[in-house]
Amino acid sequence: MKTIIxxxxxxxxxxxxxxxxRAAKDNKINSQILISDKPADIAAADHIVLPGVGAFKDxxxxxxxxxxxxxxxxxxxxxxxxxxxxxxxxxxxxxxxxIEYKGSQGLDWIKGQVxxxxxxxxxxxxxxxxxxxxxxxxxxxRGRSHKILDGIEMGLHAYFVHSYQxxxxxxxxxxxxxxxxxxxxxxxxxxxxxxxxxxxxxSQKLGLxxxxxxxxxxx
Amino acid sequence: xxxxxxxxxxxxxxxxxxxPCLDVRDGRVVKGVNxxxxxxxxxxxxxxxxxxxxxxxxxxxxxITASVEGRGTLLNMVSQTAEQCFxxxxxxxxVRAVEDVRALLLAGADKVGINTxxxxxxxxxxxxxxxxxxxxxxxxxxxxxxxxxxxxLRWEIFTHGGRTETGIDAVEFAIKVADLGAGEILLTxxxxxxxxxxFNLPLTRAxxxxxxxxxxxxGGVGNLDHLVEGITEGHASAVLxxxxxxxxxxxxxxxxxxxxxxxxxxxxxxxxx
Numbered sequence: 414m415k416t417i418i419x420x421x422x423x424x425x426x427x428x429x430x431x432x433x434x435r436a437a438k439d440n441k442i443n444s445q446i447l448i449s450d451k452p453a454d455i456a457a458a459d460h461i462v463l464p465g466v467g468a469f470k471d472x473x474x475x476x477x478x479x480x481x482x483x484x485x486x487x488x489x490x491x492x493x494x495x496x497x498x499x500x501x502x503x504x505x506x507x508x509x510x511x512i513e514y515k516g517s518q519g520l521d522w523i524k525g526q527v528x529x530x531x532x533x534x535x536x537x538x539x540x541x542x543x544x545x546x547x548x549x550x551x552x553x554x555r556g557r558s559h560k561i562l563d564g565i566e567m568g569l570h571a572y573f574v575h576s577y578q579x580x581x582x583x584x585x586x587x588x589x590x591x592x593x594x595x596x597x598x599x600x601x602x603x604x605x606x607x608x609x610x611x612x613x614x615x616s617q618k619l620g621l622x623x624x625x626x627x628x629x630x631x632x
Numbered sequence: 633x634x635x636x637x638x639x640x641x642x643x644x645x646x647x648x649x650x651x652p653c654l655d656v657r658d659g660r661v662v663k664g665v666n667x668x669x670x671x672x673x674x675x676x677x678x679x680x681x682x683x684x685x686x687x688x689x690x691x692x693x694x695x696i697t698a699s700v701e702g703r704g705t706l707l708n709m710v711s712q713t714a715e716q717c718f719x720x721x722x723x724x725x726x727v728r729a730v731e732d733v734r735a736l737l738l739a740g741a742d743k744v745g746i747n748t749x750x751x752x753x754x755x756x757x758x759x760x761x762x763x764x765x766x767x768x769x770x771x772x773x774x775x776x777x778x779x780x781x782x783x784x785l786r787w788e789i790f791t792h793g794g795r796t797e798t799g800i801d802a803v804e805f806a807i808k809v810a811d812l813g814a815g816e817i818l819l820t821x822x823x824x825x826x827x828x829x830x831f832n833l834p835l836t837r838a839x840x841x842x843x844x845x846x847x848x849x850x851g852g853v854g855n856l857d858h859l860v861e862g863i864t865e866g867h868a869s870a871v872l873x874x875x876x877x878x879x880x881x882x883x884x885x886x887x888x889x890x891x892x893x894x895x896x897x898x899x900x901x902x903x904x905x
Binding site: 426427428431432466467468502532535536538540541543544545546547549569572573574575576591594612614616618621 | 643644645646647648649684687689711714715718719720721737738739740741742763764765766767768815816844845846867869870899901902
């Protein structure tokens with residue numbers, strides 16, 4: 414198997430790469446992990462990962478600027494329905510649009526909007542932005558889970574660092590949340606696509622288990 | 633615990649962080665008293681592995697002599713250390729330009745600390761934040777008290793590992809770099825570093841309350857109550873310590889459980905109760 418981590422000039426790519434290699438090795442998953450921005454590599458991959466740090470618009474523009482990458486992504490994820498994982502801004506890019514200081518369209522794969530978090534809106538809790546650190550994962554809707562969470566117990570923490578969050582139009586597409594003054598979307602999913610606001614590559618055992626499940630996932 | 637902290641904890645599941653810090657010189661972890669008189673504390677790669685397994689919330693790698701000796705950070709050593717980290721890794725030391733940040737991220741850092749260069753040229757903070765996102769730019773502030781006894785408390789910035797005085801007010805500088813796009817502040821008290829007498833709590837609180845970004849308290853931890861105070865009295869989001877962990881005075885697990893017993897929300901995943 415081949416897994417591609419898409420390089421669009423942003424992000425802690427090495428971190429993601431190392432974590433995928435470790436998760437594959439520890440779980441005896443035979444997958445070659447590749448960092449690339451070549452459309453041919455996207456076409457040849459079995460699993461597609463879009464990492465991301467930074468601003469929504471910069472990331473979208475970075476993807477758009479790479480010749481053939483958008484088309485290759487659409488073909489692989491929307492037409493061929495290959496398993497796709499977006500991490501942090503890579504997850505947010507699946508939204509219809511992002512509302513930052515400069516608005517930007519997104520991939521529009523999962524309907525919804527990316528907006529600034531407002532942890533002190535209801536009452537001033539003195540909560541800092543970015544939302545940075547380990548926060549508790551919770552199921553969004555009781556009893557509803559996702560195959561990719563098999564074997565991962567609830568009540569564990571994942572590592573977050575972000576100032577914006579993805580509000581899905583359809584609440585069923587928000588799988589996990591976390592609490593930071595307000596409810597924050599922690600994981601989204603639809604068909605062959607999953608996305609995490611948290612960083613599995615930085616979430617120690619929970620994260621490596623999650624990545625292994627993604628590599629074994631057959632949507 | 634204050635009512636404010638109780639209200640915060642009811643609506644917030646974010647945990648306080650414990651960050652062991654590797655002060656690295658010539659490829660070895662060292663820890664000095666007030667940044668001089670260094671004592672060897674081992675191999676950074678081994679330390680990273682141990683702290684990852686111990687459930688540390690993050691790891692900090694500071695190349696403490698980079699600015700002094702005018703050379704770049706040891707990228708190879710960073711890369712080997714990063715191999716062992718499945719938690720966030722902050723690397724600092726000798727970062728002067730946007731390219732230095734990129735190189736560290738490619739070596740495996742998740743966040744990059746900027747210290748001396750941010751004081752010399754604060755715009756660098758904005759340039760790096762714009763390129764890589766606020767969340768990966770940590771401004772490291774080394775501050776020392778300059779007010780005399782009886783005067784209103786005042787602290788100033790020192791650079792080059794605490795060797796050079798700048799005359800810049802520490803609280804004003806913190807506000808400025810937060811505005812420029814820093815995602816976090818790593819605040820070290822030069823008066824306390826290596827003394828094991830506890831964080832400089834008035835300094836930590838003055839800066840934590842002045843900015844809307846997270847502050848990591850650093851410098852002076854000698855026991856577990858000091859870690860507790862950093863959060864409850866200093867209002868820090870995270871506490872950093874070196875010697876008490878490097879020399880085995882306490883384990884990360886002991887520290888987390890002790891803090892939790894004092895009412896601070898901690899991540900205790902993976903530990904048996």
